[in-house]
Amino acid sequence: MKIKILGSGTSTGVPEVGCTCPVCTSKDVRDSRLRTSAWICEDDTRILLDCGPDFRQQMLRLHDFHRINGVLITHEHYDHVGGLDDLRPFCRFGEIPLYAEAYTAEDLRKRLPYCLVEHVYPGVPRIYLKEIKPGCPFFIGKVEVFPFRVMHGRLPILGYRIGGKLGYITDMLTMPDESYNCLQGIDVLIMNALRIQPHPTHQCISEAIRTAERIGARETYLIHMSHHVGLHAEIGHMLPSNIHFAYDGLELETVT
Ligand SMILES: [Zn+2]
Ligand SMILES: [Zn+2]
Numbered sequence: 001m002k003i004k005i006l007g008s009g010t011s012t013g014v015p016e017v018g019c020t021c022p023v024c025t026s027k028d029v030r031d032s033r034l035r036t037s038a039w040i041c042e043d044d045t046r047i048l049l050d051c052g053p054d055f056r057q058q059m060l061r062l063h064d065f066h067r068i069n070g071v072l073i074t075h076e077h078y079d080h081v082g083g084l085d086d087l088r089p090f091c092r093f094g095e096i097p098l099y100a101e102a103y104t105a106e107d108l109r110k111r112l113p114y115c116l117v118e119h120v121y122p123g124v125p126r127i128y129l130k131e132i133k134p135g136c137p138f139f140i141g142k143v144e145v146f147p148f149r150v151m152h153g154r155l156p157i158l159g160y161r162i163g164g165k166l167g168y169i170t171d172m173l174t175m176p177d178e179s180y181n182c183l184q185g186i187d188v189l190i191m192n193a194l195r196i197q198p199h200p201t202h203q204c205i206s207e208a209i210r211t212a213e214r215i216g217a218r219e220t221y222l223i224h225m226s227h228h229v230g231l232h233a234e235i236g237h238m239l240p241s242n243i244h245f246a247y248d249g250l251e252l253e254t255v256t
């Protein structure tokens with residue numbers, strides 16, 4: 001299974017508008033982070049993980065204009081769903097299901113009534129909701145997806161185990177013991193780490209290292225970073241050898 005990091009930045013993106021810090025003014029492309037999202041490809045099944053406000057730009061960079069078999073939504077915050085309307089060009093290949101849990105689906109219906117109510121008018125993206133529950137696996141094409149619970153501060157949101165070997169978690173502060181059990185035996189973990197200092201709703205780097213070591217994937221890649229993590233070229237030493245800061249455009253592959 002092939003994975004591409006489409007965006008590795010926190011909700012503001014990096015650079016932050018108006019910021020003149022060394023990260024926001026860095027010339028290193030790895031210091032520019034679009035809002036967090038990832039692309040998964042297994043044979044001819046393509047899965048999008050979240051669809052944030054940078055989705056259009058991410059697709060212009062990706063050059064993979066084919067059917068999207070499903071969009072896995074982690075939660076309803078704008079930086080994870082703000083690009084859903086831009087799925088429109090991909091609807092020429094067929095309708096696109098959005099997988100989300102019930103409360104998130106309800107929020108999206110309110111936010112995008114013109115494409116998610118029953119009688120849509122012509123020209124809107126042909127997308128529809130499929131409600132899912134943590135602990136209840138399903139398939140997108142031939143790829144098995146297992147949603148599990150993680151906590152974004154006090155907000156319950158979803159992480160996903162995909163194709164058996166990939167774990168994907170964003171915007172998490174903590175997760176229950178049973179979710180650790182769900183991740184046993186994964187090969188690659190993609191997981192959030194916001195900054196060095198602790199935060200009330202996101203893991204900081206030291207918390208992410210502890211979580212990654214407990215999960216024990218072969219390789220872990222950190223996403224959803226802010227400009228406070230520092231320059232990509234200078235921060236790698238903070239991490240154990242099998243944990244890495246991801247960057248936009250990074251390509252990964254799970255070993256089966
Ligand atoms: Zn977020
Ligand atoms: Zn900055």
